[in-house]
Amino acid sequence: MKKIAIYGFGRIGRQLLRIALDRDLFVPQAIADVKAVKTLGALFSVDTNYGRWPGTVDTSATGFLLNGNEIAYVDSSNGIPDWNKLGVDLVVDCSGRATKRAGAQAHLDQGAKYVLVSAPSKSLEDCDAVLLKGINLEQFDPASHHIISMGSCTTNALAVPIRVIKEAFGIEYGLFSTVHSYTNSQSLTDQPMADIRDSWAAAENIIPSSSGAAKALQFIWSDLRVTGKAYRVPTRTGSIAELNLITTKSCTVADVNEAFRKAATGPELKGVLDVLEDQWTSARIVADPHSSIIDLNLTAKQGDLLSVATWYDNEWGFSNRLAEVAQYLAARI
Template identity: 30%
Template sequence: MTVNDDSFTNWKNREEIAESMIPIIGKLHRERDVTVLLHSRSLVNKSVVSILKTHRFARQIAGEELSVTETLPFLQALTALDLGPSQIDIGMLAATYKSDDRGLSVAEFTAEAVAGATGANKLEGGAGRDVVLYGFGRIGRLVARLLIEKAGSGNGLRLRAIVVRGGGEADLVKRASLLRRDSIHGQFQGTITVDEESSTIFANGNAIKVIYASDPSEVDYTAYGIKDAILIDNTGKWRDREGLSKHLRPGIDKVVLTAPGKGDVPNIVHGVNHDTIKPDEQILSCASCTTNAIVPPLKAMDDEYGVLRGHVETVHSFTNDQNLLDNYHKADRRGRSAPLNMVITETGAASAVAKALPDLKAPITGSSIRVPVPDVSIAILSLRLGRETSREEVLDYLREVSLHSPLKRQIDFTTAPDAVSMDFVGSRHASIVDAGATKVDGDNAILYLWYDNEFGYSCQVIRVVQHVSGVEYPTYPAPAV
């Protein structure tokens, strides 16, 4: 047998193993509300090839490829446990098992590592929490996709309704079509049907009522059976507490804004300051996509090296706020054609850092250039550090943060030598450290941080909503603090 034959046989064997993992992962998700992860990447509803690619991607952050032959025994061990709702990272289980020298079996080690999610310790699934989307644009539709994807056993977040302004004939069909197909993020993973008579979109069995209203005051959500819901405002029309309070109608308990909040509205970056949300807080903001991209690595660098000052320059994809062709715009430069020009503009991300990281005393400045790409941006974070270091030390540290720290869901890491923006469409992390572009000279460090300003940000929004709803399930093995 030739080397090529050996390689092909090995691939077919791994395909067979990955195929056997799919029903186990699906059953754990449907019946026990357990999400199986591999180095923070969900394996739920993934194809055979996607599972194999996710295992191979581990080499980017762990230094070597992870094989399905290594992770399958841990997945099988989970099926024998009395698990409650949780997220379990079989990549981390495999990695920590390798370094454990106690001679435990895979089953014994797994039972110990996830003990907090089993038996008397396990969470009991509740009745779920209603969610309403106010607005159904770029972020609204991606958040809808994520809510539908995460419906699981039905005990978590439940997308009950979306509120939009009336759009005329065939409005419902057109909105369902935009949910079904996306020029950047591809096809919706599942089935979508429309019942125009009841003004309902059915997505993977989830009945989503479409409510037409031009103002929050027009809606009584209890009339649709909605109660104690979290409303996600995707319009950005209201940014302060007074404006957002209009949403606190019958049936709505909390309001989450998908834009930077003004005044005393808390700006939350999940992974950094979500634990500061007061239980009785009814109105909060998820800040901006760029704030979410820079704050986690900024916190990581400050924790390890200290940050004396910094500047962030974002090279940002164009958005709906800009004009397709030259036309009047109330803001400077944004009236010029977005797909034809680089457009210098402002960013509020630098000033928003203070809200998310109040203990960071370093002054942070920022500016932005909008460029003719439809999605994925890059933040160039230039930092003056509290001590001298080296490029190798910084990269080793950030790789470790992306793998094992409490920020591993926010910070990803790539060593790909030819990475470009389109490679990060669909990334679920707040930002991705580009190792190849990183510059360090003494106490100066420049980090290049890719981020899917649509999908990655939407994932951060969902994490905040899960947290305030009480359905943010713990992850095992627990990340190092």
């Protein structure tokens, strides 16, 4: 397997590393960030959402020692590291700053061969491909795909039911709304922010927000006519998206739920899609590794309008897919 680096050791970068080590997917060659390595080690060791990491964590001026695995630390406050010197082939960019081509290209200019972006690219011109596990990952072409976007947690959560319904019943058009836990882009207290709605305290408000998922989904299915929005709510992690669709073929609630049950056990979506038969709240899906967890009790039909709801841990589920896709790419480049 080719050598992997993690660029940006925030919420997603740290969960990505936990998953990669816990599941023996890979050990990164290097981690790059702008914060002090000792602080980053402490945050990796104890996480508010996911508790203590069961392994040993030590840090030094040059890097991390995690369960005996030596991982170099690079201070990137002065720019992108020299990946060629570090022997890195694939950079997983978790900084949130590679959504435009120039940001991702900077890694290639510094010697990396491939970049996996843990966010939706602004446009199709800003990446070479949008690849999701369980959807279209097998389309990866090492010769032409050097900047790969993974979309967002919501992109991955919605792509799964869209694929199942599209293949079984067809989709004419639709709308979605996601009720999403607050994120680092918001403020802890009321203060001016670039997005005016983000100016109010994240833990005290329901805050409407835009969602990049619709555009990313259209990068995968150019004929898809589905758009939507998000509402940020005061939960630490765990989200639910409601997808309202007009299908091409007639279907019943029973038909749709059976399609989900079948897809969840099939080889293409196993581990990516799950279903809930009983009635739960968001606490049930915290630290669940699936991208999309269909709440079968919430499937509804009114006339031609179909409504389905899918839970997802917006941090943990997405980070599991990110780790798996990174391993997949590194084994094929």
